[in-house]
Amino acid sequence: EAGVAQSPRYKIIEKRQSVAFWCNPISGHATLYWYQQILGQGPKLLIQFQNNGVVDDSQLPKDRFSAERLKGVDSTLKIQPAKLEDSAVYLCASRRPGLLTGELFFGEGSRLTVL
Amino acid sequence: TQLLEQSPQFLSIQEGENLTVYCNSSSVFSSLQWYRQEPGEGPVLLVTVVTGGEVKKLKRLTFQFGDARKDSSLHITAAQPGDTGLYLCAGAFVDSNYQLIWGAGTKLIIKP
Numbered sequence: 001e002a003g004v005a006q007s008p009r010y011k012i013i014e015k016r017q018s019v020a021f022w023c024n025p026i027s028g029h030a031t032l033y034w035y036q037q038i039l040g041q042g043p044k045l046l047i048q049f050q051n052n053g054v055v056d057d058s059q060l061p062k063d064r065f066s067a068e069r070l071k072g073v074d075s076t077l078k079i080q081p082a083k084l085e086d087s088a089v090y091l092c093a094s095r096r097p098g099l100l101t102g103e104l105f106f107g108e109g110s111r112l113t114v115l
Numbered sequence: 116t117q118l119l120e121q122s123p124q125f126l127s128i129q130e131g132e133n134l135t136v137y138c139n140s141s142s143v144f145s146s147l148q149w150y151r152q153e154p155g156e157g158p159v160l161l162v163t164v165v166t167g168g169e170v171k172k173l174k175r176l177t178f179q180f181g182d183a184r185k186d187s188s189l190h191i192t193a194a195q196p197g198d199t200g201l202y203l204c205a206g207a208f209v210d211s212n213y214q215l216i217w218g219a220g221t222k223l224i225i226k227p
Binding site: 004031040041042043044045056091093095101102103104105106107108109 | 217
């Protein structure tokens with residue numbers, strides 16, 4: 001089966017500009033996650049979707065970050081305006097439905113550099 | 116606040132040596148996963164442990180889940196340069212949200 005697709009792989013912007021990342025999860029996976037990963041650290045959950053509904057967005061900086069999954073399939077994460085500290089890899093992951101142990105399948109990530 | 120402490124944060128050893136990575140928490144998990152992440156890629160699942168005291172082996176990698184399901188270890192025997200990467204543990208709570216708590220990661224470098 002095809003894996004989790006993310007784009008773009010790399011993005012360089014200046015602070016105060018905006019950026020959007022796209023994710024297409026594995027077909028049939030109802031749960032989708034966006035994570036922020038600082039180099040060499042563990043992933044930090046930004047938002048979790050179940051189909052097109054938000055399950056957890058408690059750590060999403062809502063003054064500048066937004067995410068949507070309108071049709072319950074692919075998803076977009078937007079940052080506007082970007083700050084220097086937003087430089088990180090943004091990982092999208094999906095989880096197979098009905099899998100109690102919660103294993104995630106990750107995309108390759110989108111690396112953002114804010115100058 | 117639920118925390119999963121992973122240690123060591125960084126480990127650099129020679130090829131052929133053994134090593135152990137630990138994940139510890141005060142929380143009881145439904146299961147615990149270990150992932151490996153290589154530069155420029157997303158984490159990839161290595162193993163899931165579910166039962167307290169469970170031991171799983173994946174070639175030279177041995178994973179153990181603590182009896183109380185609060186901690187886990189990853190032991191690598193005769194490490195190889197191909198084992199180099201970022202090792203992440205993630206504890207799962209099986210509730211309606213399937214919450215995952217992530218460790219900070221162990222960056223492992225195996226020198227030839």
